[in-house]
Amino acid sequence: MLKPGLLVSVSVHSLTEKGDGIATLEGRPLYIEGALPDEQVEVQLNLVKRNFCQGTLVRVLQPAAARREDFCRYTACGGCQLRVMNDEAQLELKRRLLVDVLQAKGLDCPVANTLGMSEPFHYRNKAQYAVKPGPEVGFYAKHSHQLVEVDECRVQAPVTTEVVQRTRAWMRRCAVSAYNEATHSGSVRHIMVRDGIHSGELMVVLVVAESPSNEALAQLVTELESVTGLASLMLNINAAVGNRVLGPENRLLWGKELIVDSLDGLEFAISPLSFYQVNPRQTEVLYREAMRLAKLQGNEVVFDLYCGIGTISLFMARHARQVIGIELVPEAIADARANAELNGITNIEFHQGAAEQLVPRLYAEGVTADVVVVDPPRKGCDTALLVTLAEMQPRRLVYVSCNPKTLARDLAWLCEHSFKLEQATPVDMFPHTMHVETVALLTRA
Numbered sequence: 436m437l438k439p440g441l442l443v444s445v446s447v448h449s450l451t452e453k454g455d456g457i458a459t460l461e462g463r464p465l466y467i468e469g470a471l472p473d474e475q476v477e478v479q480l481n482l483v484k485r486n487f488c489q490g491t492l493v494r495v496l497q498p499a500a501a502r503r504e505d506f507c508r509y510t511a512c513g514g515c516q517l518r519v520m521n522d523e524a525q526l527e528l529k530r531r532l533l534v535d536v537l538q539a540k541g542l543d544c545p546v547a548n549t550l551g552m553s554e555p556f557h558y559r560n561k562a563q564y565a566v567k568p569g570p571e572v573g574f575y576a577k578h579s580h581q582l583v584e585v586d587e588c589r590v591q592a593p594v595t596t597e598v599v600q601r602t603r604a605w606m607r608r609c610a611v612s613a614y615n616e617a618t619h620s621g622s623v624r625h626i627m628v629r630d631g632i633h634s635g636e637l638m639v640v641l642v643v644a645e646s647p648s649n650e651a652l653a654q655l656v657t658e659l660e661s662v663t664g665l666a667s668l669m670l671n672i673n674a675a676v677g678n679r680v681l682g683p684e685n686r687l688l689w690g691k692e693l694i695v696d697s698l699d700g701l702e703f704a705i706s707p708l709s710f711y712q713v714n715p716r717q718t719e720v721l722y723r724e725a726m727r728l729a730k731l732q733g734n735e736v737v738f739d740l741y742c743g744i745g746t747i748s749l750f751m752a753r754h755a756r757q758v759i760g761i762e763l764v765p766e767a768i769a770d771a772r773a774n775a776e777l778n779g780i781t782n783i784e785f786h787q788g789a790a791e792q793l794v795p796r797l798y799a800e801g802v803t804a805d806v807v808v809v810d811p812p813r814k815g816c817d818t819a820l821l822v823t824l825a826e827m828q829p830r831r832l833v834y835v836s837c838n839p840k841t842l843a844r845d846l847a848w849l850c851e852h853s854f855k856l857e858q859a860t861p862v863d864m865f866p867h868t869m870h871v872e873t874v875a876l877l878t879r880a
């Protein structure tokens with residue numbers, strides 16, 4: 436009889452979407468955090484249900500070839516799920532995941548090797564540390580709102596450790612309180628650090644429910660001023676109950692309001708609220724792959740749909756006749772226009788609105804594209820947009836996706852509506868996590 440507490444020896448055959456190992460125990464899946472495919476493990480059962488079980492890894496009896504030593508000492512942190520899998524195996528896993536979802540939809544095309552990083556550490560340019568009474572500073576545990584104290588994170592820029600330590604020391608010294616979720620009282624909620632890896636400019640945003648005293652804020656400036664690269668120190672006021680990190684109001688405490696970063700020679704201005712790709716080195720890899728597949732000759736009209744702050748649009752504009760960028764969020768469109776100006780790029784226009792509404796409208800007015808790039812959020816493209824793209828028949832359609840499932844769904848639809856899937860390339864934007872980014876190319880069938 437299976438029951439909690441029982442020790443079992445099982446072989447792991449696959450991984451869940453969250454990166455937990457899956458074995459089969461008496462006909463039902465057994466989920467084991469930290470276990471890898473192709474290994475024999477001893478597991479203590481925690482949960483025994485009719486259709487699944489969950490257990491704790493006790494020891495690895497026969498390790499997978501992919502296993503390596505954990506590179507991080509914060510075992511409870513939920514940030515990275517594939518830490519014990521070596522880099523090469525992670526890249527192959529991501530390729531496999533993509534192949535499998537495509538095949539499940541009956542799609543058959545060459546899938547390139549995952550484009551990975553040679554040094555997959557310190558890759559993030561944005562850190563968001565949560566702060567709780569103590570003060571404790573860190574990240575949330577897997578599947579929970581439990582804080583795990585983390586000073587040094589291997590995927591963040593090394594300078595963030597210093598910012599966190601200094602900010603915590605400042606809170607203690609100046610008796611600045613941390614925000615308490617339960618009572619909705621206290622001040623500091625998050626410490627956010629953004630760094631322009633190419634420019635070396637650093638922005639620190641202290642997110643508070645209520646502002647510390649001016650005296651305390653002056654001390655914070657003194658504490659952080661000497662951090663290498665600090666270019667901007669902002670106070671963000673977020674008094675709202677809930678999980679949203681940033682509030683609507685920003686106050687400049689020191690330095691300037693925007694920092695600048697560059698991608699492939701283009702400059703982008705970053706404010707506390709603006710969306711910006713989190714792994715800039717891999718963003719270049721991703722966009723170059725999108726550019727390669729778009730195969731621009733210089734005379735095309737390009738639609739960049741879901742354009743965010745216009746990063747892909749600006750990449751394409753240097754090699755096309757005209758680019759039209761479309762994005763839902765008004766602030767992102769404002770940033771996109773500012774970025775075009777910052778780079779002196781004029782063959783570009785940005786429209787704010789839903790792609791599934793604006794593209795049909797533009798098409799009805801006779802505006803069409805030779806090449807279309809889409810980069811939708813996780814839920815993929817709306818059918819109304821796909822219908823218009825099928826009518827418009829661009830020569831090339833480059834689909835950038837952060838979710839293989841909705842990608843496969845949309846590609847299958849497009850292949851039934853006179854497009855041909857030529858190839859797909861997975862790109863590793865978030866090493867050590869289960870996240871798979873893909874660039875796919877469709878042509879007119």
Ligand code: SAH
Pocket residue numbers: 710711712740741742743744745746747761762763764767788789790791810811812
């Ligand atoms: N291409 C950009 C951003 C991609 S993220 C980059 O590489 O940085 C996806 C973007 O789609 C977000 O900016 C989001 O605001 C936007 N978005 C979400 N739904 C949309 C819709 N229906 N129409 C247009 N844009 C949308």
